[in-house]
Amino acid sequence: MKQMNWKELPHAGTILDAGNAHTYKTGSWRSLKPRWIEENCIQCLFCWIYCPDSSVMVKDEKMTGFDYDHCKGCGVCAMECPGKKGAKAIVMEEEGK
Amino acid sequence: MPTATKTVAVTGNQAVAEALRQINPDVVPAYPITPSTDIVQRFSEFVNNGEVDTEMILVESEHSAMSAAIGASAAGGRVATATSSQGMALMWEMLFIASGYRLPIFMALVNRALSAPLNIHGDHSDGMGMRDSGWIQLWSENAQEAYDNMVMAPRIAEHMDVRLPIIVCLDGFIISHSIESMKYLPDEEVKKFVGEFAQLNPLLDTDNPKSIGALVLPDYYMEHKRAQHEAMLKVKKVVQDVSAEFAKLSGRKYEIFETYRLEDAEVVLVSLNSAAGTIKDEIDRYRDKGIKAGLLKPRLFRPFPYEEVGAALKNAKAVCVMDRADSFGGYGPMFMEIASALYPHKGPVLFNKIYGLGGRDLMPLDVDQVIDETVEVAKTGKVKMVKEYITVRN
Numbered sequence: 001m002k003q004m005n006w007k008e009l010p011h012a013g014t015i016l017d018a019g020n021a022h023t024y025k026t027g028s029w030r031s032l033k034p035r036w037i038e039e040n041c042i043q044c045l046f047c048w049i050y051c052p053d054s055s056v057m058v059k060d061e062k063m064t065g066f067d068y069d070h071c072k073g074c075g076v077c078a079m080e081c082p083g084k085k086g087a088k089a090i091v092m093e094e095e096g097k
Numbered sequence: 098m099p100t101a102t103k104t105v106a107v108t109g110n111q112a113v114a115e116a117l118r119q120i121n122p123d124v125v126p127a128y129p130i131t132p133s134t135d136i137v138q139r140f141s142e143f144v145n146n147g148e149v150d151t152e153m154i155l156v157e158s159e160h161s162a163m164s165a166a167i168g169a170s171a172a173g174g175r176v177a178t179a180t181s182s183q184g185m186a187l188m189w190e191m192l193f194i195a196s197g198y199r200l201p202i203f204m205a206l207v208n209r210a211l212s213a214p215l216n217i218h219g220d221h222s223d224g225m226g227m228r229d230s231g232w233i234q235l236w237s238e239n240a241q242e243a244y245d246n247m248v249m250a251p252r253i254a255e256h257m258d259v260r261l262p263i264i265v266c267l268d269g270f271i272i273s274h275s276i277e278s279m280k281y282l283p284d285e286e287v288k289k290f291v292g293e294f295a296q297l298n299p300l301l302d303t304d305n306p307k308s309i310g311a312l313v314l315p316d317y318y319m320e321h322k323r324a325q326h327e328a329m330l331k332v333k334k335v336v337q338d339v340s341a342e343f344a345k346l347s348g349r350k351y352e353i354f355e356t357y358r359l360e361d362a363e364v365v366l367v368s369l370n371s372a373a374g375t376i377k378d379e380i381d382r383y384r385d386k387g388i389k390a391g392l393l394k395p396r397l398f399r400p401f402p403y404e405e406v407g408a409a410l411k412n413a414k415a416v417c418v419m420d421r422a423d424s425f426g427g428y429g430p431m432f433m434e435i436a437s438a439l440y441p442h443k444g445p446v447l448f449n450k451i452y453g454l455g456g457r458d459l460m461p462l463d464v465d466q467v468i469d470e471t472v473e474v475a476k477t478g479k480v481k482m483v484k485e486y487i488t489v490r491n
Contacts (some may be wrong), residue, residue: 003316006323011260012199013321014298015308 030073047077114139116247123174126165163191173299182209196231201254218456219269362391414475
């Protein structure tokens with residue numbers, strides 16, 4: 001995304017487009033990456049409820065994966081995930097491995 | 098032709114309250130503090146008597162007063178308030194938010210000393226303390242100038258090239274509580290002069306939702322500050338234009354700084370606010386004795402007009418900068434500005450006197466001592482102490 005110079009900024013930095021935080025990609029902040037293990041997922045959607053960044057993607061009431069453009073890798077989803085019979089459906093892995 | 102005016106005998110606070118009544122702001126959030134309480138108390142009577150349409154918000158602190166002012170201004174209102182000393186100090190963190198959001202709030206600052214020791218009387222430590230907060234500062238010598246500056250304040254702050262908050266300073270007690278003869282403009286003329294206010298991107302325009310005050314990280318913070326700096330650069334011209342228009346209306350002409358017998362002056366004093374009145378009298382006495390004395394009194398202190406002040410002072414032989422506030426461990430705050438203004442010039446010998454802290458009187462004889470020393474410095478080209486307190490027992 002091309003960065004604006006000081007003359008191009010909206011007056012007082014007011015945000016005039018609702019929801020434009022979506023265009024600001026924060027995925028590069030991540031050092032740990034959540035990996036979804038579908039066979040262990042019971043579709044409880046705890047990950048979707050707890051994600052502080054709306055980065056759990058859901059379609060037709062089913063978890064379908066992560067929005068890696070915005071996920072900051074906080075690991076809350078993996079912590080909350082009950083998994084199936086003790087086997088987690090979300091695990092955190094180091095980026096770049 | 099200047100419009101018909103009414104001559105009245107009023108205090109500085111009364112004059113500022115009258116200006117606020119005539120401006121008729123949408124919202125006034127306020128918390129009382131000596132010596133500015135009187136402004137808000139009088140204004141609350143106007144509200145109570147239905148003489149203004151203002152929504153008055155009585156808050157629990159000055160921090161809340163400025164917070165409410167910010168909210169009301171962002172919502173779309175024309176907003177005013179008043180404070181002094183510790184109240185100004187408590188507003189401090191919110192002042193930067195008002196300027197960063199580019200909200201044209203206008204405020205009277207009745208200058209009073211900061212604690213400790215606790216003191217309710219006039220000095221400039223509150224105004225100098227908020228100097229770098231991004232607010233425009235106008236300083237006023239007397240009740241007339243305080244009234245006139247307050248009438249001009251919304252026009253300057255709300256100008257589309259500017260959109261910054263503005264503060265009008267007047268000396269606590271010396272001006273705020275002393276009765277003097279001055280002239281009010283008719284209500285209709287003030288109303289016409291200040292005009293209607295339309296906030297840019299008001300939050301109450303709910304058909305167009307928006308966010309203000311979002312987090313800005315290192316990749317954008319400097320761009321925001323540079324844009325804010327640009328707005329400050331445009332203030333000087335707007336102050337000159339608004340003052341010229343005001344002169345046509347009132348017959349009273351104000352510049353970004355006032356000069357008194359300065360043109361050919363060899364010894365010059367620089368002073369803000371009420372002390373300038375006393376200094377002018379003494380300059381007349383020294384002129385009668387054949388000494389070329391003069392005064393420069395800044396009115397617009399933020400943004401500071403360095404080039405113009407430098408040009409006005411460069412031909413003097415000696416300049417004494419009188420500060421009614423100290424920057425502990427530094428020179429007086431105005432001395433630093435005057436020294437910066439004169440930096441490009443070979444210019445006069447400079448020195449700094451700290452006076453009037455905590456309401457200590459500056460008497461004509463005290464001014465004479467300063468002029469005498471300035472004459473001596475002009476003669477010898479030598480300064481004994483760059484910065485020293487005067488009228489202090491030692």
